[in-house]
């Protein structure tokens with residue numbers, strides 16, 4: 001398990017030019033993301049994001065407690081610009097955590113008795129449905145800052161976003177990740193804050209749920 005620390009920014013032709021000049025392109029890829037939740041959006045209302053990307057499952061959950069000093073006092077500017085999520089990629093653990101969250105909602109179903117399954121049948125067993133499905137073309141870059149990746153994403157619903165990302169091992173140094181992100185951002189010029197792909201997808205495709213996530217301060 002690791003914690004993803006990430007800052008999103010408006011990506012445009014200037015950012016790409018800068019990255020091509022001062023960075024190294026480490027790859028371009030395309031992937032399809034399918035996101036799942038209950039019909040009442042019980043997971044995302046708890047800020048839990050379950051997705052399948054190119055056959056691999058991921059669950060992003062809020063981090064708890066161990067935030068570092070930036071959470072104990074006034075949040076630093078660097079911290080305020082970044083999001084932090086715990087990423088779980090082990091399917092049995094994902095299934096267990098999802099079942100824990102929704103067990104009260106579907107306690108009449110045999111959710112805990114079923115063994116972990118690799119395919120998608122476990123989703124329907126606990127009433128999870130796909131609420132978002134989109135494809136992204138991603139160009140990835142590195143600068144000299146170790147462990148920092150910069151992604152320029154183009155989603156197929158017509159949205160571009162840049163991300164500066166550091167993966168911190170569980171219990172690792174989030175503060176140092178924030179500093180690396182800050183230094184990297186400084187090299188890319190004036191970076192404007194921007195919404196992530198999912199925010200925009202939800203605004204367009206599930207506006208009522210988007211409004212609810214805003215009112216519950218999830219987004």
Ligand SMILES: Cc1ncc(C[n+]2csc(CCOP(=O)(O)OP(=O)(O)OP(=O)(O)O)c2C)c(N)n1
Nearest residue numbers: 006008049060082083085165196197198199218219
């Ligand atoms: C800035 C910010 N981002 C996401 C959230 C919540 N959230 C919404 S959808 C969502 C899941 C998707 O996370 P995201 O980092 O946006 O995915 P992606 O852009 O594909 O990057 P990758 O996973 O490949 O690194 C989250 C955590 C939030 N509250 N604030």
